[in-house]
Amino acid sequence: xxxxxxxxxxxxxxxxxxxxxxxxxxxxxxxxxxxxxxxxxxxxxxxxxxxxxxxxxxxxxxxxxxxxxxxxxxxxxxxxxxxxxxxxxxxxxxxxxxxxxxxxxxxxxxxxxxxxxxxxxxxxxxxxxxxxxxxxxxxxxxxxxxxxxxxxxxxxxxxxxxxxxxxxxxxxxxxxxxxxxxxxxxxxxxxxxxxxxxxxxxxxxxxxxxxxxxxxxxxxxxxxxxxxxxxxxxxxxxxxxxxxxxxxxxxxxxxxxxxxxxxxxxxxxxxxxxxxxxxxxxxxxxxxxxxxxxxxxxxxxxxxxxxxxxxxxxxxxxxxxxxxxxxxxxxxxxxxxxxxxxxxxxxxxxxxxxxxxxxxxxxxxxxxxxxxxxxxxxxxxxxxxxxxxxxxxxxxxxxxxxxxxxxxxxxxxxxxxxxxxxxxxxxxxxxxxxxxxxxxxxxxxxxxxxxxxxxxxxxxxxxxxxxxxxxxxxxxxxxxxxxxxxxxxxx
Numbered sequence: 001x002x003x004x005x006x007x008x009x010x011x012x013x014x015x016x017x018x019x020x021x022x023x024x025x026x027x028x029x030x031x032x033x034x035x036x037x038x039x040x041x042x043x044x045x046x047x048x049x050x051x052x053x054x055x056x057x058x059x060x061x062x063x064x065x066x067x068x069x070x071x072x073x074x075x076x077x078x079x080x081x082x083x084x085x086x087x088x089x090x091x092x093x094x095x096x097x098x099x100x101x102x103x104x105x106x107x108x109x110x111x112x113x114x115x116x117x118x119x120x121x122x123x124x125x126x127x128x129x130x131x132x133x134x135x136x137x138x139x140x141x142x143x144x145x146x147x148x149x150x151x152x153x154x155x156x157x158x159x160x161x162x163x164x165x166x167x168x169x170x171x172x173x174x175x176x177x178x179x180x181x182x183x184x185x186x187x188x189x190x191x192x193x194x195x196x197x198x199x200x201x202x203x204x205x206x207x208x209x210x211x212x213x214x215x216x217x218x219x220x221x222x223x224x225x226x227x228x229x230x231x232x233x234x235x236x237x238x239x240x241x242x243x244x245x246x247x248x249x250x251x252x253x254x255x256x257x258x259x260x261x262x263x264x265x266x267x268x269x270x271x272x273x274x275x276x277x278x279x280x281x282x283x284x285x286x287x288x289x290x291x292x293x294x295x296x297x298x299x300x301x302x303x304x305x306x307x308x309x310x311x312x313x314x315x316x317x318x319x320x321x322x323x324x325x326x327x328x329x330x331x332x333x334x335x336x337x338x339x340x341x342x343x344x345x346x347x348x349x350x351x352x353x354x355x356x357x358x359x360x361x362x363x364x365x366x367x368x369x370x371x372x373x374x375x376x377x378x379x380x381x382x383x384x385x386x387x388x389x390x391x392x393x394x395x396x397x398x399x400x401x402x403x404x405x406x407x408x409x410x411x412x413x414x415x416x417x418x419x420x421x422x423x424x425x426x427x428x429x430x431x432x433x434x435x436x437x438x439x440x441x442x443x444x445x446x447x448x449x450x451x452x453x454x455x456x457x458x459x460x461x462x463x464x465x466x467x468x469x470x471x472x473x474x475x476x477x478x479x480x481x482x483x484x485x486x487x488x489x490x491x
Contacts, residue, residue, distance in 0.1 A: 021060075021063070021064050021067060021096075022096060022098070023060065023094075023096070024093070024094055024095060024096045024097060025056065025093055025094050027053075027056065027057075027060070028052075028053065028264060028265070029264065030048075030052065030259045030263070030264035031052075031053055031056060031057050031060075033257070033259075034046060034048065034054075034057045034257045034259070035057060035060055035061060035064070037257050038057075038061060038185075038257065039061050039064050039065070040064075040065070040068075040070070041255070042182055042183055042184070042207075043183075043184045043185075043206035043207050043210070043255055044184075044185055044186075044206070044255055044256065044257070045160075045185070045186045045187075045188075045191070045202070045203075045206065045252070045255060045256035045257070046058065046185065046186070046187045046188075046256075046257055047188060047189070047191050047256050047257065047258040047259075047483065048187070048189060048257065048258070048259050049189040049259065049260045049261050049442075050189040050190075050261075050438065050439060050441075050442030050445075050446065051189075051261050051265070051267075051442050051445055051446030051447060052189070052259055052260075052261055052264060052265065053447070054187045054189070055086070055090045055094070055158065055187070056090070056093075056094045058076075058156050058158075058185055058187060059090060059091060059094040059095050060094065061154075061185065062074045062095075062125070062127075062154055062156070063095060063096055063099055063125075065154060065183060066099060066125045067099075070152070070183070071151070071152050071153060071154050071182075071183060072123070072124075072125060072126065072151050072152050072153070073118075073125070073126040073127070073128070073147065073148075073150070073151025073152065073153030073154070074125070074126070074127045074128070074153055074154045074155075074156065075128045075130065075144060075147060075148065075153050075154070075155045075156070075181070076127065076128070076129045076130070076156050076158065077130055077131075077132050077135070077155065077156070077157045077158065077174065078129070078130075078131060078132065078157075078158035078159060078416075079131065079132055079133075079158070079159050079162055079415055079416075080131040080132070080133050081412065081415040081416055082158060082159060082415045082416035083106075083129055083130065083131045083132075083158070084105070085416045085417075086129050086158070087103065087105050087129055091103065091127065099125050100123070100124045100125065101124055101125040101126070101127060102114070102117045102118065102120065102124050102125070102126050102127070103127045103128075103129065104117060104118040104126070104127070104128045104129065104147075105129050106128070106129060106130040106131060106134055106140065106143070115143070118147050118150070119146060119147070119150050121150060121151075126147075126150075126151055126153075128144070128147050128153075130143075130144060132157075132162045132163070132170060132174075133170070135169075135170040135173045135174050135177075136168075136169050136170045136173070141173050141177075144177055145177060145180070148177060148180040148181060149180065152182070153180075153181050153183075154181060154182075154183035154184070154185065155177070155178065155181040155183070155184050155185070156184075156185040156186075156187065157174070157185070157186045157187065157202075157205065158187045158188075159187065159188055159415070159439075160186035160187060160188045160191070160202045160205070161188055161190065161191065161193050161198060161202070161435055163175070163201050163202060163205060164193070164194075164197075164198040164199075164200075164201050164202060165201065166200060166201045166204075166216045171201050174205060175201065175204055175205055178205050178206075184205060184206050184207075186202050186205060186206060188202075189438065189439075189442070190434065190435050190438050190439075190479065191479075191482075191483070192475075192478065192479040192482050192483070193433070193434045193435035193438075193475065193479070194434065194475060195224070195239065195242065195475075195478065196223050196224070196242050196245060196248060196478065196482055197216075197219070197220055197223070197224060197239070199211075199248070199252065199482075200213070200216050200219045200220075201216075203252070206255065207255075210251070210252075210255060211248075211251055211252075212251075220239070222244060223242055223243060223244050223245070223248055224239045224241070224242055224243070225239065225240050225241035225242065225243055226238065226239055226240065227240045242478065245478075245481045245482050246481075248482055249481070249482050249483070249484050252482075258483055258484070261445065261446070265447065267445060267446075267447075267449055268423075268449060268450065268451055268452045268453060269452045269453070270445065270452075270453045270454075270455065271452065271453070271454045271455070272455045272457075273454065273455065273456045273457070274456075274457050274459055275340055275344060275456055275457070275458050275459070276459055276460075276461050277336045277337055277340050277458060277459070277460050277461070278336060278460070278461060279319065279335075279336075279460055279461075279463065280333075280334045280335060280336060282333055282334045283318055283319065283321075283333055283334065283335060283460075286318050286323075286333060287315060287318050287319070287463065290311065290314055290315055290318060290323075291315060293311065294308070294311035294312070294315065312464065315463070315464045316357075316429070316464050316465070316468070317358065318333055319335075319337070319429075319460040319463045319464065319465050320335065320337055320356075320357075320358060320360075320361055320428075320429050321333050321334070321335030321337055321338065321361075321364070322358075322360050322361075322364075330360055337428065337429075337458055337460070338364060338365065338368055340458055341354070341365065341368075341426065341428055341458060342368060342372065344426060344456060344458075345369075345373075345405070345426075348424050349424075350404075350422065350423055350424065350451070351396055351403075351404050351405065351406075351421050351422035351423070351424070352404065352405050352406075352422050352423075352424040352425065352426060353396075353405075353406050353408075353419055353422045353424070353425045353426070353443060353444060354405055354406070354407045354408075354425075354426045354428060355408065355409065355410050355413075355414070355425070355426070355427050355428060355429075355440055356407070356408075356409060356428040356429055357409065357410075357428075357429040357430060357431050358429065359381065359382065359383075359409075361428055361429060362379065362381050362407060362408070362409065365407055365428065366379060366407055369405060369407070373404065373405070375402055375403075376402055376403055376404045376405060377403070377404070377405045377406075377407055378391070378392035378395050378396065378403050378405070378406050378407070379392065379406070379407050379408060380392050380393075380406055380407070380408030380409075380412060380413035380417075381407075381408045381409045381411075381412045381413065382409070382411075382412055384408070384412070389413075392406055393406075393417055393418070393419070396419055396421045396422055397418070397419070397420070397421040398421065399421065406419060406422065410431070410433075410436040410437065410439065410440035411431075411436060413440070413443070414436050414439040414440035414443065415439050417443060418443065418446060418448065419443040419444050420444055420446060420447075420448040420449040420450075422444055423444060423449065423451040423452065423453050423454065424453070424454045424455075424456070425440075425441065425443075425444055425453070425454070425455050425456070426455075426456045426457075426458070427455070427456065427457045427458065428458055429458070429465075430457065430465070430468050430469060430472065431468070432468055432471055432472070434472055434475040434476065434479075437472055441455065457469065
């Protein structure tokens with residue numbers, strides 16, 4: 001492609017061979033740049049921040065390759081909470097109408113008519129949408145393999161950090177399938193969520209030779225600093241730092257395109273705030289006991305990773321006002337956190353998104369909100385039905401709706417949905433997962449947002465709350481070193 005023009009017939013893409021490509025939806029300049037860099041390359045990474053329209057870029061890329069006769073199929077792999085959005089919104093909104101297509105949507109029912117049509121060898125563009133979890137199953141893997149053997153297909157992985165674990169069954173399966181496709185794409189706004197090692201499997205999917213490190217061990221040796229420690233009487237090697245990050249950044253540039261919302265979209269200002277709370281006397285006493293118990297376990301020789309994680313989780317739960325006992329019962333602890341949330345909501349103008357890490361917190365918050373603001377809260381978490389989730393989004397997006405608050409967990413509601421009807425986001429509690437944090441932030445920070453955004457974290461002073469925030473911030477700092485970005489203002 002050499003140029004892009006706007007004329008009286010609509011927005012068209014022109015290539016060196018004079019093939020015209022007519023967009024169904026007008027692209028932004030940064031989307032055109034992404035396409036210009038990638039459209040006919042065999043492998044490419046769209047490292048485009050959430051909300052910049054990377055799904056549209058992939059769909060247009062697929063359509064261009066199909067128009068040129070280079071492919072006649074596309075396998076789109078996405079997380080379970082996102083992949084349905086490709087069927088219901090992304091493809092209908094962005095795939096040009098002139099393209100005759102067949103779409104198959106994986107629902108563990110490969111005998112369904114739309115799934116059977118994926119194996120037809122006509123001239124239509126065949127688009128198969130599968131959730132990444134399906135590749136942990138024999139049925140899903142066999143289906144994908146058969147699809148790729150029927151078509152000259154592109155494979156695109158949405159939120160490609162879902163394959164960052166090189167030892168995971170689904171990662172191994174998807175990496176093995178990659179050789180059946182000439183064209184491969186990965187999409188994510190956060191390619192590094194825990195450490196630089198997240199990049200290995202993502203790049204392996206594209207091409208094992210891209211980083212000149214064919215094994216995970218060699219990659220880790222090059223970019224991580226490791227140290228051996230004694231755990232339960234055996235030597236274990238752990239990562240204690242990173243190196244050569246500038247080199248790694250340079251290696252990924254030739255086959256990737258990186259853009260941030262601040263660089264390409266005129267979105268309103270973001271403000272990050274902390275609301276610090278104190279532990280109650282009951283919390284302090286219990287927290288001290290639990291912390292001493294955890295330290296005693298750490299000093300013991302029979303400590304397991306699972307035990308340590310359980311104790312850390314209990315410390316975190318205590319700061320939230322409850323904890324799960326050994327008999328799985330939930331014990332309530334007097335806390336200031338819920339009252340602080342209610343104080344914040346009294347100050348909020350317009351609609352707000354409330355995220356909480358634990359199911360128990362969701363239930364407690366919902367009861368409090370229904371008592372003070374009856375009928376003004378919808379939920380979006382594990383217990384919310386699919387129908388009610390769709391209704392919740394419509395209510396929060398409708399400016400005339402009575403609904404003011406949407407309450408959920410980042411694990412469930414942090415992916416693939418738009419909540420720009422709200423401009424305030426409150427983190428009742430945080431988890432350690434940077435990707436879920438960034439994804440959840442992006443629900444209001446995207447195209448369609450017209451008001452300044454405020455992010456508020458409720459943090460219990462001098463507790464594990466502060467440690468979690470520090471861990472998230474450290475991960476952000478490492479990611480920015482690799483992606484070549486300035487550090488973002490954050491809590």
